[in-house]
Amino acid sequence: MEKIVPHLWFDGTAEEAAKLYTALVPGSRIGTISRYGKAGFEVHGQPEGTAMNVDITLGGQRMLALNAGPRFRPTPAVSYYLTFEERDALDHAWSELAEGGRVHMPLDAYPWSTRYGWLDDRWGVSWQLSLGELVQTGGQAMTPMLLFTGEKAGQAEAALAHYTSMFPGSGIEGILRHDGTGNDAAGSVMHAQFQLAGKTFMAGDSALAHAFTFTEANSFLVFCDDQAEIDHYWNGLSAVPEAERCGWLKDRFGVSWQIIPRQLPALLSAPGAKVMEAFMGMGKINLSELQRAAE
Numbered sequence: 001m002e003k004i005v006p007h008l009w010f011d012g013t014a015e016e017a018a019k020l021y022t023a024l025v026p027g028s029r030i031g032t033i034s035r036y037g038k039a040g041f042e043v044h045g046q047p048e049g050t051a052m053n054v055d056i057t058l059g060g061q062r063m064l065a066l067n068a069g070p071r072f073r074p075t076p077a078v079s080y081y082l083t084f085e086e087r088d089a090l091d092h093a094w095s096e097l098a099e100g101g102r103v104h105m106p107l108d109a110y111p112w113s114t115r116y117g118w119l120d121d122r123w124g125v126s127w128q129l130s131l132g133e134l135v136q137t138g139g140q141a142m143t144p145m146l147l148f149t150g151e152k153a154g155q156a157e158a159a160l161a162h163y164t165s166m167f168p169g170s171g172i173e174g175i176l177r178h179d180g181t182g183n184d185a186a187g188s189v190m191h192a193q194f195q196l197a198g199k200t201f202m203a204g205d206s207a208l209a210h211a212f213t214f215t216e217a218n219s220f221l222v223f224c225d226d227q228a229e230i231d232h233y234w235n236g237l238s239a240v241p242e243a244e245r246c247g248w249l250k251d252r253f254g255v256s257w258q259i260i261p262r263q264l265p266a267l268l269s270a271p272g273a274k275v276m277e278a279f280m281g282m283g284k285i286n287l288s289e290l291q292r293a294a295e
Contacts, residue, residue: 006078007218028058053065053066073215075213116128154188154205162251219257221257224260227287231284239251240252246280247284
């Protein structure tokens with residue numbers, strides 16, 4: 001089972017987005033959909049029956065989409081790099097994702113790909129589409145990409161070192177560096193590819209004047225088997241105390257993570273409100289306390 005799963009935040013459109021994404025990427029499907037009850041409107045402003053969490057498999061990899069209101073909106077600081085081996089499939093996906101969205105780099109030939117483009121879709125989720133071979137991304141059709149901008153520009157390499165030290169099955173595969181002729185300092189990361197818990201990620205620095213940085217609308221779920229794992233990842237990543245709630249944290253680079261036990265969905269489905277009440281009062285998850293509430 002995946003250790004780290006990308007998590008997307010939507011304002012009532014998670015199910016619609018999931019249907020589009022899974023229709024565009026080969027090897028994709030929608031899995032379990034949980035829906036809000038009456039409390040959904042009171043807590044998140046979502047009507048009863050609205051999808052709460054949508055479990056997506058995109059190109060063979062899991063993602064989760066959450067409807068949680070308008071508080072957060074995704075930015076290009078986290079994008080999802082889609083590798084297509086067929087040009088027609090790439091062009092179709094580009095056309096569908098570009099509708100109502102915003103293009104950062106038009107679909108064209110670039111030094112790193114004969115056909116590549118970067119855009120935000122109509123919901124603000126950022127995608128990079130490239131024609132290539134899946135072997136180049138460890139067999140992954142979808143690869144998360146972190147872009148360190150603003151005051152975080154130049155911190156990509158420190159972030160890679162920290163993340164790969166935290167997760168087993170991790171390592172840096174390669175780094176292409178800026179040469180100092182542009183806005184970015186010589187030696188900073190132009191593009192890096194690395195492994196976290198056996199999954200491929202990408203990262204880079206950009207000192208250009210971007211009007212965005214990381215937000216909670218793009219986070220990464222870390223599934224833990226026991227309290228020791230929860231403690232390990234929480235203590236190693238959390239750096240912003242005011243962002244700690246219900247297993248959510250923000251690290252010193254601004255990236256949001258959710259450190260949760262694999263048992264959480266089953267625990268939250270226990271009859272009555274005791275588990276949810278306990279959960280809503282937590283920062284770091286206390287697994288034994290949740291288990292006692294469920295009992």
